[in-house]
Structure formats: C-alpha cells, structure tokens
Amino acid sequence: MKKLNLEKIENLITNFINRYNIKNILLAISGGQDSIYLIKILEKLKKKSYYKYLQTSYIYVDHQWKNNSKKQIQHIINYIKLVNANIIIYQINKITLSEDECRKYRYNIILQHAIKYKFKLIITGHNSTDKIETFIQNFIKGSGIESLNNLAIKSRVFQEIFILRPLLKLNRNRIYWSCKKLYLPIWSDSTNYFYKIQRNRIRQEFIPYIKQYLHKNIENNIKYLINNYHYQNEYIKQNVIKLYLKSKHNKRTAINYIKINKQNFILQIKTIQLFCFHNLQIYLETQKIIKIIKQLNKKLTNVSKIISHSSFIFFIHKNWLYISIKT
Template sequence: MWSIIHQQLVLLIKEHDLVKNSNILLALSGGQDSLCLLQIFKDIQIEYIFSIDIIHFNHQWRIDATQNMFLIAQLSMYLKMSRYLYTMPVGIMDEMTSRQWRYKLVYFLSIQKKYTMIMTAHTATDKAEVFFLNLLRGSPLETLISLVILNQLTSKLVVYRPLLFCNRSDIYWFCRKFFLPVWSDSTNYNYGMVRNRIREEFIPYLMQYFNLKIEKYINYIVSIIYNDYEYLQYIALYFYYRSRHIRFAALYRKIMIVLHSSIRYRILKILLKEYVNLQIYKKLMLLISHKQHDNNNIILRHIIYQDSCLIGLYIDNNWLYFVSSN
C-alpha cells in the first residue's frame, strides 16, 4: 500500500516526466533519506518502467563505515540490484576534497555506463541547512540555491532530487512505517562540524522561538531567489555573447560600461570560469568602469593560476583582454 509520500512523489514525477524509461544511478548512504527514496522507487518501478542501480561511498571516517558498506551490498543483493561500492583513499579528511572525489566518480561512472539520471535523497531540511551554512559563510548568491530539484549536467544526464518536498520528520515516519534498516551515522552528531550544529541546534532554536515552519519558508525564499538568479543569468549570457571577442578571451568595453554592475560581475564570472577558472575581483570591476585606458599591460600579481601561471590583463579603449603567462 502506498503512503502519502509515495503519492506526492508520483505527482512530482508526472510533472517532470523524466523517470519513465530512464537509466537511474541512486546514491545510497544507508541513512533514512536514501533508504526512503530507494523504497519508493522500487515500489513504483513496475508502473514507470525504469532501471535503477546503487552507488555507495565509504569515506573510512567511522569505525563502522565498512560494516555500513556491507549492509548496502547485502541490501542490493536482496533487491537484485547492481551496485558500485567505492572506498575513499586514506588521507582525505576534509569535506571539500571528499565531495570532489565523489562527484568525479559519479560523473565518469554515469558517462561510462550511460546513465541518464543521477538521483540523490536531499530533503527540504537539507536545503534549509545548506542555505544557512552558505549564508553564514558569506558565500555568493548561487550557493544559497545550490540544492534544486533538477540540474542538467549534460544533454543526456540530469541530477534529480525528488525528496526536496519532504522534511526530516516525514522521512523518519516513512522509515518506521516500512521498517527500513536505517544505519545511523555517528558523524552526524559531531558538533565540531558546522552543518551538524546548524541541523541540531540552530534550526531547532529558530523553530522553537521564531517560526515553527522555518524550513517551509526558507524553501519558499530559495525558490524566489532561484527564479531571480535564473533571470539574471539569462541576461548575463545574452550580453556575454554580444560582448565577447570571436577569437580571444576578451570583452567589448563599450558594452560592458553601460551595463549594471551585477550583470558585469556575472559576465566576468562566465568568462573567467570558461577560460581560466578564477574568482572575480573588485579590481576588475573598477578597471572596466574607467572611461579611458592607455594601451598598457596590467599584471594582477595576486591572481595565481595552476603551476604559478600569472594572468595578465590588457585593456585598451575597446577591449578587455585576459592573457595567461607562465
């Protein structure tokens, strides 16, 4: 018998019309969120006709991490599902490096095995946590909305997060109802990690003393920010293609000068990410806004790329050039 979460997710699937006949790779940690997602998709698989396989990462950060991986292996054998189990190399202890390691493995495996969808079990609670975490770090606007329901990686590969309408209490109820073998991750209770403190202390404090529905309203705010961000990106892309040089990593200054600083920032970010993968600096914004420039080279010595490659900035009255020099 289907639960209310089954029914809501089926409505979501019908809305996006992506799952049917898809080749899905599901990231499974063994926690309640991913087990809930696995249970739902196994229940609806007959009706929607798709294939689904499992990928699991053992970070070796816990004493019981290997036992957790064995549980995933046994579960996949019981469900007759293909599985990919990876153990992270010893010595990687920070979250950023481990995330990059996971992303690379998932991406290249998806390309090699021709998966059309990568599915993760992020929830509305995760979205609120990521919002506050990046907000407190002073991160850019796009990081506040990093958890969206659908990301198009390539023309044939998407990342799908169908549980973003659920919060953690909904998932907890689902797992108890269906007697799912949830593996408790002890690192979730390490308050030395900022995200755990946000989850266990900060958000419950806001819910108790300010707004009981804080997660719901944060998700509403994120959806508004996302729409605004998509619109600004669309405008920035339009003027980027209007102002970029045909052959060089360069921008037409006469167009850039008349644009709003927010659009300029985004255009610079598109250019630098595409060509040299650097951060945006306020100094570049000031240089662009100057009305006149002598034909001289300006080396931004504080910008260092891979292998100590300096990025030279050449500006004349018409063009803004970026040149790398070893």
C-alpha cells in the same frame, strides 16, 4: 503517511525517465532513511510492466568516519540483496572530517562511475531539510546568491548525465515516518552526532535554538527565501547573457567594456565572469573581477595591462577588454 508522497515522487521520476529516454539509473545511497526510501520507490517502479527494461544500480561511498562502518556496509548489502539489485561500494582511504573534502571526493567518484558505465541519470536522496542546512552553510561562508540555492530538483552535470533529487519537497521527519509505515530497515547513523561536522551542529543545535528562542517557522521562512533567490538569480543570469552577447567581439576574445561599464555593478561582475568562463573555462573570483572593473573605470586609452591570472593576461585597447596567453 500520505500515499500522495509516494505517488508524487514516482511521477516525478517517471516523467524524467520518459522525457530523457532513460534506460539505466544510478542511485547514490548513504544507508540512511532517504536512501532506503528511494530504493523502495525505484524497486516498486521497476515492477510495472512498462518499466521492466529499466536497469538500476546502487553506489555507496564509505568515508570510514565510524568504527562500525563495516557493519553498516553489510546492512546495506543485505537490503540490496533482498531487492535483487546490484551495488558498487567505494572506500576512501584518506580519512577526513572535512565535509567539503568528502563531498568533492564523493561527487567525483559517483560522476566518474556514471561516465565509465554510461549512466544517464544519477538519483540522490537530498531532502528539503538538507536544502535548508546547505543554505545556512553557504550563508555562513558568505556565498553569492547563486550558491545559496545550489540544490535543484534536477540539474545537468556532464553532457548527457543528469542528477535528480526527487525528495527535495519532503523534510527529514516526513521521510522518517514514511519509512516506519513501510517497515523499512533504517540504519541509525552515529556520524549524525559528530559535532566536528558543521552540518550536524547546524541540525542539532543551531536550527533548534532559533526555533525555540527566535522564530519557530525559521525553516519555512528559509524555504520562502530560497525560492525568491532562485527567481532573482534567474533574472540576473538572463540579463547577463543578453549583455554578454551584445558586448562580445565578433572575431576576437574580447568584450566592449564601455557598454558593460554603463550597467549595474553586479551585471558588470557577472558579465566579465561569463566572458572568462566562456572563453577560458575558468571561474574568476569576484575580488579579481572588481580589480578589473576599477582599472577599466580609469578610462585608459593606450594598450594597457589590467591584471594577470594563471597563464592569461587581461589588457585593454580602445574600447575592448582582451584576454591574451602569457608568452
């Protein structure tokens, strides 16, 4: 194990703590090697004299996927007791193997807990292998460029609540051997071999197949691609914001669609999406945005209804695209 790994992760966490004046941390754990490794880092950090004020708490969400889930919970509790820390355990009564559903339940529980008990920082154990697997999942779903790179090292999730993913530079294998070197009690999770879960099939079959028969450096190539997509997405977002500010009405809930129609097609889509989100807090699907753009291209001159969505109506008048509440 390179000692540098521990130091880099510790420095990342301490810099974040100092920058945002963090007093308490909520670590979302799964009981696997990533969680155990992070517990070790946090408890080591708290022993430093200038961080003794730091309060840490651990949260675990049990999806009841396996028969021995109670034993795993007891294993986690025993280890948390060993480091003299606190843990909160939530149990989901509705058992499902849908990874998307479980993720929504889990994130909602963790965020609500953080809001209720005023945690400013949530730390998760996502690593670089998770990032690659998430990229492949989103690619299969046909997600847009912004979703292909949705695991960032840090992100704001609610007002002054942040999520930090300090292990994103390390892959699963390196974390495993780091835990071995530190003699940490890793729990072998049998759900990693449930092939009904798409991520497991990607991890156990899809990536190994590509590495053996198509390209042995597939993981590094995906990392490079994710990095490129990040900068491309940032460039698009900056131009969308500029276009929206130039196009929006000074007083009314409207944008000048003549100015928007002159731009690149993807900028048109993103600007109308931003217009909807900024004014209504709704995310309009790309297909509906395309329908709106097609209607705008017909160059209608009178007041004309374009499309309706939920309780809102989109219509045009002169050069402006308006949003109105249904009456």
